[in-house]
Amino acid sequence: MKIGVIADDFTGASDIALTLAEGGMRTAQFIGVPDAPAPSVIKAGVVALKTRTCPVDEAVETSRAACDWLIDQGATQIIFKVCSTFDSTDSGNIGPVLDALAERLNAPRTITCPAFPENGRSVYQGHLFVNDTLLNESGMQDHPLTPMRDADLRRVLARQSQQEIGHVPALTVLQGADAIKTALPATGHIIVDAISDENLMEIGKAVQDEVLLCGGSGIALGLPVNFGVSPGSPDWQAITGPGAVLSGSCSIATRAQVTRFKAKAPHREITAEDVLDHGLSATDLADWALAQPSAPLIYSSADPEIVRAAQDKYGQDTVAQAIEALFSDLAKTLVANGISRLVVAGGETSGAVVSGLNATMLQIGPRLAAGVPALRLEQDRPIAFALKSGNFGDEDFFASALARMEGTP
Ligand SMILES: Nc1ncnc2c1ncn2[C@@H]1O[C@H](COP(=O)(O)OP(=O)(O)OP(=O)(O)O)[C@@H](O)[C@H]1O
Numbered sequence: 001m002k003i004g005v006i007a008d009d010f011t012g013a014s015d016i017a018l019t020l021a022e023g024g025m026r027t028a029q030f031i032g033v034p035d036a037p038a039p040s041v042i043k044a045g046v047v048a049l050k051t052r053t054c055p056v057d058e059a060v061e062t063s064r065a066a067c068d069w070l071i072d073q074g075a076t077q078i079i080f081k082v083c084s085t086f087d088s089t090d091s092g093n094i095g096p097v098l099d100a101l102a103e104r105l106n107a108p109r110t111i112t113c114p115a116f117p118e119n120g121r122s123v124y125q126g127h128l129f130v131n132d133t134l135l136n137e138s139g140m141q142d143h144p145l146t147p148m149r150d151a152d153l154r155r156v157l158a159r160q161s162q163q164e165i166g167h168v169p170a171l172t173v174l175q176g177a178d179a180i181k182t183a184l185p186a187t188g189h190i191i192v193d194a195i196s197d198e199n200l201m202e203i204g205k206a207v208q209d210e211v212l213l214c215g216g217s218g219i220a221l222g223l224p225v226n227f228g229v230s231p232g233s234p235d236w237q238a239i240t241g242p243g244a245v246l247s248g249s250c251s252i253a254t255r256a257q258v259t260r261f262k263a264k265a266p267h268r269e270i271t272a273e274d275v276l277d278h279g280l281s282a283t284d285l286a287d288w289a290l291a292q293p294s295a296p297l298i299y300s301s302a303d304p305e306i307v308r309a310a311q312d313k314y315g316q317d318t319v320a321q322a323i324e325a326l327f328s329d330l331a332k333t334l335v336a337n338g339i340s341r342l343v344v345a346g347g348e349t350s351g352a353v354v355s356g357l358n359a360t361m362l363q364i365g366p367r368l369a370a371g372v373p374a375l376r377l378e379q380d381r382p383i384a385f386a387l388k389s390g391n392f393g394d395e396d397f398f399a400s401a402l403a404r405m406e407g408t409p
């Protein structure tokens, strides 16, 4: 293994795994910290954790363990993969994990850039934009778990970290790799601006010898070439059989996808009340889903006012955990009863689903959308997954992903 990635959620893990795989590296996504060595053919290993919103100490400890495992596999460069919208709160978890990894790796400085231009995320003057709006006006200010109310990443990270925060501005990045390298301060966490893939390729060259990087999948764009590989599309063998869509993301993009898919597919909504007051069970939902004539959608995705009201009534963690536990049990029951293609929307939701299936390693297939690969899980039969980040994919994503898993994406 050459590159090791510690991803703070499951959709983010497959996002960066796709970038590394398309960059030409044999890549696998591991579910949690493995207790066995990686296959020797794997040149980029992505450990998917569920640490974006867990208690800080747990995030630090698990991320350190993932780092140790990746180093044991031979990784010489470590990436801490966070959300391209820098999802976190003032207490963490990005800053504390980055501080701990820097200490573990004896890295005097780290480079952070969450830009993902293909999906509209850019960093300019230290501020994160989603398309043409600042992060804090992009809809992310209403996220159920990590509302982002400040777009200045220097301030956001400073509130979470013990280290000094540096910045390399776009005007320097535009001058290319040598200028970036020269401008990097010797110590601290350094936010680097990037507004295009070309910028990210230059950053990739500039950070060839840096041991710890942090960012969205864009930070990996310019790295595989440093290891002498050439870009290509990962292989895929079609997986047929019944499908289903499970959506726990409440993002703007996912809600539009839910609306679009509902117009043509059997669908069923899960509300916080159903789960917490009326004892809705995974078995009831699975019985319904398995009786449908075409791939059904089961969703808890809801507008911000509905989410806020549920959180006020039951408590944020209680609702999130109850809904995630239901999706986890549901996925397990569906797969046990023949579902072979699963599209899942939302990072936390994907974490719950994949953990529920006791998956340990996912193979990375070709892209279904920017940042979303087709994934293959080998159990007693192959299962195809899409683990879609909340804000990724076009409105037709659910139908197109299910269709493309059956053919050649
Ligand atoms: N109706 C609802 N009411 C309250 N909370 C909900 C509701 N539906 C989902 N949630 C919770 O909101 C959270 C959504 O997070 P998730 O990571 O799955 O989506 P996302 O943040 O949009 O995706 P990503 O992290 O990939 O951007 C989950 O913890 C989920 O359980």
Ligand SMILES: O=C(O)[C@@H](O)C(=O)CO
Pocket (backbone or CB within 6 Å): 009, 011, 012, 013, 015, 016, 082, 083, 084, 085, 116, 216, 217, 346, 347, 371, 389, 390
């Ligand atoms: O970087 C992103 O936006 C995604 O990969 C993600 O992490 C969302 O959960």
